Amino acid sequence: MNSFVAPEIQWAALSPILVVVGAAILGVVVATFVPKTSRRTVQVFVALAAPLVALVLVAWRWSVVVGGGESTLVAGQLAEDGPTLAIQMVLCLVALVGFAVMASRLPSGEEAFAPQGAAAPGSPYEEAARKAGLEQTEVFPLALFSLAGMLVFPMANDLLVLFVALEVLSLPLYVLTALARRRRVLSQEASLKYFLLGAFSSALFLFGVALLYGFSGSLGYADLGTAAEMTVGMDGMAVIGFLLVLVGLLFKVGAVPFHAWVPDVYQGAPTPVTGFMAAATKTAAFGAILRLLYVAAPGFGWDLEPVLWTVAIASMLVGTVLAIVQTDIKRILAYSSVAHAGFALVAIATLSPSGPSSLIFYLLAYGLATVGAFAVITLVRERDAEGNVTGEATHLSQWAGLGRRHPVLAGMMTLFLLSFTGIPLTAGFVGKFVAFVSAVEGGAWPLVVVAVVASAAAAFFYVRIIVLMFFTEPEESERPGSDAVTPGALTGVALWVCAIATVVLGVWPTPVLDLLAQAAKFVV
Template identity: 40%
Template sequence: MTSLLAHPVLAQTGAQIVDFPWAAISPELVLFGVGILALLLDTAGVTPTGRNNRNRLQASFVAGGVILACCGAAYWQNASTTGSNVPLLAGIVAVGAVVQFGLTAWLKDTPRRLGAVITFLGFAAALGVTIWQWQTYAGQLVAVSGGQDAVALVGTDSLLAGMAAVDGVALFTRFSVCLAGMITIPIGFAYMEERQIHRGEYYPLLLFAATGMTLLAAANDLILVFIAVEILSLALYVMAGLAKRDLNSQESAMKYFLLGAFSSALLLYGIALCYGVAGSTNIPEVGRALASLTAPDGLTVVALVMLLVGFAFKTALVPFHFWTPDVYQGAPTPVTGFMAAATKAAAFAAFVRVFVGALAPLQWIWAPVIIGVAVVTMIGGAVLAIVQTDVKRILAYSAVAHAGYVAIGLVSISPLGADGTRAAGRESVGAILLYLLVYTFMSVGSFGVVAFFERRLKKSVTLDDLRGLGRRYPQPAMALGLFLISLAGIPGTAGFTAKFAIFRAGIDAGQLLLVIVGVVSSVIAAFFYLRIIASMFVEDETATSLAIADPPRSDAAMLGIGLAAVAVVVLGVLPGALVSLAQQAGTFAG
């Protein structure tokens, strides 16, 4: 991957071209490239009526021509390379360019629909590339359970000079982010149209945010961690304020920007101090440098604290969760669902990688702190949700409590070896990845149903607004009920499977008290989940609600909600394959 290939034209001068390992960040390249394409097509010049789209067609042909030219150049340059995948990849990209031509010509009069379709295909392509990566880097057999069994693990390669990891954590998190984006698109399309805030930049921003999230999950260097955090944060700041005429949306964007900038500054300061201590920002190298210390000095402890606070902000752990309810409530609801699911998955992937990789020698310092934070987060999130009346704020505090459950898995991980062969550590990491994927479906789905009801009420949904809606809208109400009982961890749903995996990892690691707190928090949370369900199906609809007209039918939104609901049921009834896949993914590079 790091060899140099002499170019035939430049060989006389001794110049060489680096064989860049594009495969390491191929999902990010797909997401970013499709985002640029969607942005280009949106800014190609459209009249207010949607007619006269000659500029859009011209931009499409220019973009497609550039893509085809790049494919041809890559094929020509690498035609003689033995075992190269470039011809195959060039052909796939060329087919994508042709599809782009067809979509642009077909949907030239509906620019928003064109953006939605291209964005959906972009997420699907990134998901396909991730599956290809999984197959390419799989096949390592590692003995576990005292040598009695052997399981196939995802590879633990680190490419780009050790900057990017191609391991189980990165690949599984990419699954979660891409699936969250694919479900969000149909839900967001109907919501944005109804609220008249459907702007063309929504889809490029969604892709750019996903690019940062997937890059964060694969970051094997602290510098790349910070870059990825900024990429996803900048896109989410703008997306939170897309409803420019809604003061709540503008307030959420401003609060998110200010507190996000503050947390990023703390994270960057911690990275700088970590470099001062270890002399490197590469995560495995930092771990080896800290392992050689006889005792941590004050600078090391300060670096640890800064990194902990920075990641606690990003994952909404108490007491660094203050931004969560206001931002979740004010942002457009589909954006909130995507933010709650995908950002949490990416942030926790980086959190686990940094603390189990770089800071593993200091686990005796940070593990007790995270245990205390997890206890406060689980209880605080559940208790604060009880006193809320706005449904989005209830779900926001629910997200805080679920961050505490994931923290159980974090403190249950013993430091892994360089090859990731410690079974207990793999099981805990696998439980975290499983929980984050299941939470993706539950979170995006529940916020999607809330978005459906907001389109009817023309305002933020409260518990009173939900009264009796289960009889008028049985399908979305039943879907919301399914997501809520799954969030509560009721058996037969995917949420139960995820919580069982996390709690079992905690018990195996000796964190029995922490698991008991998690069970108590789940019981408390079941109260406000059931209260929402009771409002929809038991109580009578109010006179004010009866006078409100029904929203227009949206098959696209119901499709997204239905896909999330099916995933929650299937992964709850037949979880074996996903659990096994998550355990295989519990590997780290380096």
């Protein structure tokens, strides 16, 4: 009879995750016991301190790993290597600026979240909660729990751990999506769609896990990679299993044809949550895809490559074409994110050696511009006939003339849009360039041609917003007028960090690219 041997756990390597989880639990305690008068202040402090401390710890672990420290953890179920730590750094940085936007308020004191999430939209209970000044401070521990799942995602070296991290990542986001202060019905509808489609993709993910276990007799990535060379006559089962697992991950990045949730959820969710979700979820999911393809499935690269090409091309074309016909700026950025999922897939479609470093840089550039763009959207508000600030002005016509009234804010939005476009001297240009170079090195030049054409077409809807802001006069219409409110301190800091990083990474990307080149080695 075999006796159970407890695995040795390297707690130091898990310290960034433990800090975030501990902060999330502390946030739950704060929501229960701290008086209402100081509850929100404490929650904001904990939410901002956690990713900052985690970022410092990840930097420390980087020095340990580069010095030859442990690479596999918890009996091989987790891996600590260059790509893992690089992606965790991106996640912590994006979370830090994303949480700052979440914590900010309008000059009137209004925040982005409903006063009582359980209240039915338009009910007397909701109105009473609003008048009583209730606040949803639980959004911060929810966001921290989601971040904890994201940090585990790129570390997962076992399919079961990956599934647990997937659910820890997803469940808080389903709740956060439903908590918009305005357009409550739209927000709850978005949450329901996200939940239902997410549950469906998780079921397909589990079905794929079952097939891969039947193929290899193990859930570990290393064993899956070995089984590809040793097992004969079961390749079909393995390929279908990998494809189903990829479906669950591609759903999270919003790639076609798994993008149906993206426009509705991006539009309905509270805008700070949309920014955090768009940047961080995509980064974490691509981190998991990287490890799955490069560690568990390299023996099936020939079988999976056509699927990756197809999804990348479909995402770029569908996202670009549908973004062109949108009139709501949040839906434009939603379909833009679908196209960017395709651009990111270009970097790893051929499993080239430079793919991981190229993809991580792309995710860093895209994530910072995304949080910054959605932070700007939170500040452009409708005004009623009396001049009172109401909801967000998301219709394109309401952005006309914004650059003349608020040149700094419109200038920042222009910078983020130019980065999305891939204009030189922005981080987005460098990100696309290194992704395309990686694809060409792998022989995927036709894919790069499609990506260049899609990038040129996508410039239309980005430039259209810039033209509206700076070169179009506001017209009289049935829609409420709009204006930009003064950003809070936290939102202002987040905007400047995103803007400066977008410029610096576009002008001087060499140090970051060199660090990522060192990181792009996987542990098998």
